[in-house]
Amino acid sequence: METKKAIISIKDLVKKYDDFVAVHGLSFEVFENEIFGLLGPNGAGKTTTLEIIETLRAKTSGEIIVDGFSVDQHPQNIKQIIGVQLQAAGYYPNLNLIELIELFAGLYGANIKPMEMLEKVNLQDKAKAKYKALSGGQKQRFSIATTLINQPKIIFLDEPTTGLDPQARRNLWDLITEIRDAGTTVVITTHYMDEAEQLCDRVAFVERGQIIALDTPDNLIDKLVNSGFERKKEVKKANLEDVFINLTGQEWRE
């Protein structure tokens, strides 16, 4: 692990809103070409931390370097090399997917073919559809397509699978894994531990604005087991989601 190069490094990040301290001295590094998970309950400071790294929010103190650029001095350079999917963000009204991609291409100054972007996330059939008319899974895949327009080094996904059915969720995992395999670093937040376990190379647990654990999912589980933890119920070889997928089929319906 020591040989890996950090693409994001955060030192003593603090964010205060008036009296409320949302982020309380966070420090961690994200390595190049990994899927990094930020896990934690609602209000733990995950989204705030992401938005500060994404240059969307000012920090109170601390130091953040993204691919050699400091958020204080070179926010514009950072914007050029990151792709951002916001929790619950909408898109420009009355435009279809192709037109939205064209808009983002203009905003990034990227020279891309909109249809190819849609093909990447398997939405070519919906090219003329409006964003509002898409299903939950399609909306998330479209959001991810907009993060890839500028061929970013890092993409940030804030709870991309919340509200999706099991098939759509697995489909999105495959997409995210493909993006990582193509050389992009992925930072993701989620409430689903099974998702983090399957998808993330490393995860950080955030609680009350602080990191309380950071490691690979395997190591974290091993540590807990070694400390003498036992599940109350014997684990079976499959869980209910496996049953669901098995009964309703792998392939994803819109």
Added chain:
Amino acid sequence: MQKDIHEKNSNSFSGAGGYNNLTATLALAKASFRSIMRSPSAVVFTLAFPLIFILVFGFLGGGGTHIDVGVTPGSDVNNPVMGMLEKTGMIRLVKDKSKTEFAKLLEKGNVDAMIDVHRKVNSAAYSVNVVYTSASRDKGGILKSVLNNIFYDKTLKPNVAEIKESTITGREYKTIDFILPGQLGFSLLSTGVFGTAFVFLSLRQTLVIKRFFATPVRRSSIVIGEGIARIGFALIGALFIILIGHFFFGFTLVNGALTVVNMLVLATLGIIVFMGFGFIISGIAKSESMVPPISNIVTLPQFLLSGTFFSIEAFPGWLQPISRALPLTYLNDAMRKVAFEGLGLWDVKFQIMILLLWGIGIYAVAVKVFKWE
């Protein structure tokens, strides 16, 4: 060294990697224009409403009121009084009916009055007998004042030459010449205020702007791109209204195409000023449902008091200073002067200056209250 390059790039206009703000601005303008064209409310406010008003007033033609005046059988017809009544354009003389027929019509109010003119014995003067009907008091009143006007000058010395002198032949000022510039101003006002307020509020609330901020785009590009689209849309609307008015309702364009260009220049200035109201409203409105009431506070008084439908001279004295404080008053005024009197832009510099002052004031407030998130 590496750091130096980045330093320079982030401060330079084009940013790192040759980022082009113009491309971003135009992409936004294109997206916004597409969106506006597909938004029913934008099309309704900018085109449909003004055109409906123009249609209604266009067909009303000469200004509405007509008074039917029966000419008593046996009355002198070749006298100046009758001629002058007909020339007002408001009074239709009804002839060739019997006394009993007229009596019935008068009773029902189908004719509004009867008139009987006779030359006085041993005099050049005429005596005029008018019978009004209680079935049509309003119109009787109008006729009375029309007659008074005529008699005030003329009856005492009914000289034919004198009467001819009083009829001036000028360029006909049609209802459309008054109504159309007013409707154009109203169209620009509602597009500027409602459109801008709704768009920026909804872009902010649906986090579209936040997503934009995650791209290298500048804030100024967002505002300018949006502005280009709205100005473009408003000008297309204005051109449409002017052309329909000209070709279907005879709207006067004294200097033809040049007049149209001058009107579009004024329209651009107007829409920019009015968009400032929209920016302010998008900043102070907490939700979309708050946009219409606040916008109406801005648009309705101007709609009613800025000479959109009636000349502000028709308002009571205490109301006129309010009218003369509103920006739409000056836009309407300038539009009418340019279109009907054929004045150039320099001749309406006073109106333009007042609009510019409004613009400076509005944008000074907008900068303070506008919210990005």
